[in-house]
Amino acid sequence: EAGVTQFPSHSVIEKGQTVTLRCDPISGHDNLYWYRRVMGKEIKFLLHFVKESKQDESGMPNNRFLAERTGGTYSTLKVQPAELEDSGVYFCASSQDLDRALTSGRAPIGTDTQYFGPGTRLTVL
Amino acid sequence: AQTVTQSQPEMSVQEAETVTLSCTYDTSESDYYLFWYKQPPSRQMILVIRQEAYKQQNATENRFSVNFQKAAKSFSLKISDSQLGDAAMYFCAYRSSLYNQGGKLIFGQGTELSVKP
Secondary structure, eight states, X not given: OOOOEEEOSEEEEOTTOOEEEEEEOOTTOOEEEEEEXXXXXXXXXXXEEXXXXXXXXXXXXXXXXXXXXXXXSOEEEEESSOOGGGOEEEEEEEESOHHHHHHHSOOOTTTTOOEEOOOEEEEEO | OOEEEOOOSEEEEETTSOEEEOOXXXXXXXXXXXXXXXXXXXXXXXXXXXXXXXOOSOOEETTEEEEEETTTTEEEEEEOXXXXXXXXXXXXXXXXOOGGGTTOEEEOOOEEEEEEO
């Protein structure tokens, strides 16, 4: 089974340019999360998709960030225009079955585990 | 809001020895999940171990075990018989059990573990 993949692995852009990051979750995983680690600080949540719908986007820093999840499969995160403080590593994660975990209170072990991609290192100059 | 704190930015252990990584958290919730994730250099993050707050028994996974102290809001990771492959950044994470929190993870700052041969 293929894991979570992210593209590109590295991106170096000039301030003011646009960058689009892509995440392909594990097949069959309804839940997709974006996280970001900036300057060696803690990893912070950005947003959560359930299939194609945004469940929670409370972590998105501002309106320069736009996330989509076409047809509930892969997701893209676009930064436009990029600023210096956007530099960091962007992680994507997917999980199989969150709803059952939350509504029933207990999930079979593993179904709500978040599997992470390798991350995209974004450098804004 | 929940917070997770890892007070040890770096730790070092001799191969075959035991090391404990610290993690504390703050929450007003009574039911939640705690995780330790490991990110080896240039590789993706993987789940090491998880603990459900309602379980009193500490989770164990082979050489990895946790010391979960709910009242103290402490969740340390013990690695026994350390191996060179254990060298990685370790992240402690919290997840609410509440539906409106959506399953997002709240991470600590990470602890960089090096293993000396």
